[in-house]
Amino acid sequence: MxxxxxxxxxxxFSGFETVVESNPELIQVLEIEPQTFWYRSNNGLDxxxxxxxxxxxxxxxxxxxxxxxxxxxxxxxxxxDPAHLxxxxxxxxxxxxxxxSEHMSFNNIEIEGKCTNTNFLLPPLQTREGIDTAVRRIxxxxxxxxxxxxxxxxxxxxxxxxxxxxxxxxINAIAEEAECNILLDIHNIMANQINGRQxxxxxxxxxxxxxITEIHLAGGFYYKDYYLDAHSGVSGDALIKNFEDIVAxxxxxxxxxxxxxxxxxSFQPDGAMTTQLEKMNxxxxxxxxxxxxxxxxxxxxxxxxxxxxxxxxxxxxxxxxMLAIGKEINSPSELAASLQQDKGLEVIRDLIEKFRGSLLxxxxxxxxxxxxxxxxxxxxxxxxxxxxxSYSPQLFASDNGLDFGHYLLTRKEIVDEALKDxxxxxxxxxxxxxxxxKMTVELSYHPLEMIKCLENLRLFDELExxxxxxxxxxxxxxxDEINTVFHS
Amino acid sequence: MKMNxxxxxxxxxxxxxxxxPASVAYDFGKxxxxxxxxxxxxxxxxxxxxxDIRFDIERRFVxxxxxxxxxxxxxxxxxx
Numbered sequence: 001m002x003x004x005x006x007x008x009x010x011x012x013f014s015g016f017e018t019v020v021e022s023n024p025e026l027i028q029v030l031e032i033e034p035q036t037f038w039y040r041s042n043n044g045l046d047x048x049x050x051x052x053x054x055x056x057x058x059x060x061x062x063x064x065x066x067x068x069x070x071x072x073x074x075x076x077x078x079x080x081d082p083a084h085l086x087x088x089x090x091x092x093x094x095x096x097x098x099x100x101s102e103h104m105s106f107n108n109i110e111i112e113g114k115c116t117n118t119n120f121l122l123p124p125l126q127t128r129e130g131i132d133t134a135v136r137r138i139x140x141x142x143x144x145x146x147x148x149x150x151x152x153x154x155x156x157x158x159x160x161x162x163x164x165x166x167x168x169x170x171i172n173a174i175a176e177e178a179e180c181n182i183l184l185d186i187h188n189i190m191a192n193q194i195n196g197r198q199x200x201x202x203x204x205x206x207x208x209x210x211x212i213t214e215i216h217l218a219g220g221f222y223y224k225d226y227y228l229d230a231h232s233g234v235s236g237d238a239l240i241k242n243f244e245d246i247v248a249x250x251x252x253x254x255x256x257x258x259x260x261x262x263x264x265x266s267f268q269p270d271g272a273m274t275t276q277l278e279k280m281n282x283x284x285x286x287x288x289x290x291x292x293x294x295x296x297x298x299x300x301x302x303x304x305x306x307x308x309x310x311x312x313x314x315x316x317x318x319x320x321x322m323l324a325i326g327k328e329i330n331s332p333s334e335l336a337a338s339l340q341q342d343k344g345l346e347v348i349r350d351l352i353e354k355f356r357g358s359l360l361x362x363x364x365x366x367x368x369x370x371x372x373x374x375x376x377x378x379x380x381x382x383x384x385x386x387x388x389x390s391y392s393p394q395l396f397a398s399d400n401g402l403d404f405g406h407y408l409l410t411r412k413e414i415v416d417e418a419l420k421d422x423x424x425x426x427x428x429x430x431x432x433x434x435x436x437x438k439m440t441v442e443l444s445y446h447p448l449e450m451i452k453c454l455e456n457l458r459l460f461d462e463l464e465x466x467x468x469x470x471x472x473x474x475x476x477x478x479x480d481e482i483n484t485v486f487h488s
Numbered sequence: 489m490k491m492n493x494x495x496x497x498x499x500x501x502x503x504x505x506x507x508x509p510a511s512v513a514y515d516f517g518k519x520x521x522x523x524x525x526x527x528x529x530x531x532x533x534x535x536x537x538x539x540d541i542r543f544d545i546e547r548r549f550v551x552x553x554x555x556x557x558x559x560x561x562x563x564x565x566x567x568x
Contacts (some may be wrong), residue, residue, distance in 0.1 A: 105537070120536040155537055223539060230539040263541050343499035355536045372550040432510035439510075447508050456549065467503040472510050 001148045006255040007065040010395025013262040026277035031066040037206025048087040067097040074137040075124035101150045109321030119393040123156040125316035126164040138178040150181035155188040155229040157344035165308035167198040173300045187218035194227040199421045209294040210252040213301040218259045231261045234276040248290040363401030418460045439472045
């Protein structure tokens, strides 16, 4: 299957409309993370619906579309829940992507027989068994799609382990054996180099260059002396230099895509996105200009040269996954001890905590602000840590919000009457939004007055209590006006 | 966004009936500038490999008594 040469683009999220529309010549391709446009279906089955309005908008832009999956990486032992495939294929039918990619990571572990999400893309085990695992997963997954498949080279904050294959050898062997393409994320491999893993040029030399069909670029920053793949801004000069050198050597490149999270978009200086896109276009025009054949056989012989101390994939995923999400390990092992000494693990844990906290302040905005105002953010943080000890992460943002709301209702010593109202109101709003159905709750405070107080960082001391029967309607689109009507 | 308020009859004490779109709860906090993406994320798989700023923005916002959004965010990781 051939991929058309598409050019330069961005990962499109809701909120990037102005960027796309104000740079029509500089953006020739749009990549989407399809799952970010999904909602749970309320048909009682574990299935999903996509946002038709967003899909309609993307179709109207008349650009090549690339799909970059999130939530269902291909580097781990546990197979992704196939329930997502139906929605993904329906979306593919609508948007006709020219190719499909996923992450070379894992995000599921099995704890006491229950599949648990880590909320974080964790690095796979880089051994012969790790290659076999990823190859098996990719071969099975790509069969579902009628478009070329690639996997992204991931970021890894852990230090190199003595029994590991080098990053480049591991990636190349998977691509060769699984007969798929490579999405080379230059920001990820540069972060890996800065954080003590393989050098970018050495990594690049270990890859078959014709396997690389797509490049990702991004920006990041330092945190606890680690350079993070934060997708927080435009790319720095060092990354652009590596990018130029690499692109000139790629004979089969089809697209270059810039990634930035929507949370950071508002904070970019004027013109920063346009400058980034101009640089990418200049480099795109020089793609393959220094062609030197670099086909690297993906031969990594079974168990060759790998010390016997290497863990199994199962041991690696369970140990790293448990430690990353802060679960106690009952039977300490050499691997657990080694990972606990790795400063990269601390960074991963922090990132997971920040992500899980972000999910909660976004999905339970009112409740979490009330807690922050009443108890202070440090105590709120401590409360979150207590919660995370007893509740596992969920794959869907809304489920994390629902879990936290229900947990709070069990903490009677924390939850006063006003907070109980607020939690009840907000849990019902989530359910109404997700299930697309009306919910009615009885409250002692008017919801709009509660919201007004919290916007001004006040609790509800000045509010008059009353008796309200609040019906929450699944109005998803009416953000533009508030029309209040009193009936006598 | 339509909200209806209606005093009901025949109940003692009479509750005030309020109709609120689910979106109201998520429209809150416009000052933080990051809320426009929330609805699009509520239903989607929660997976990440970077640094999610939303928790730190909320923390800084609650601390900042003057509600000055931009100055309040200076010094946060990744924001210049």
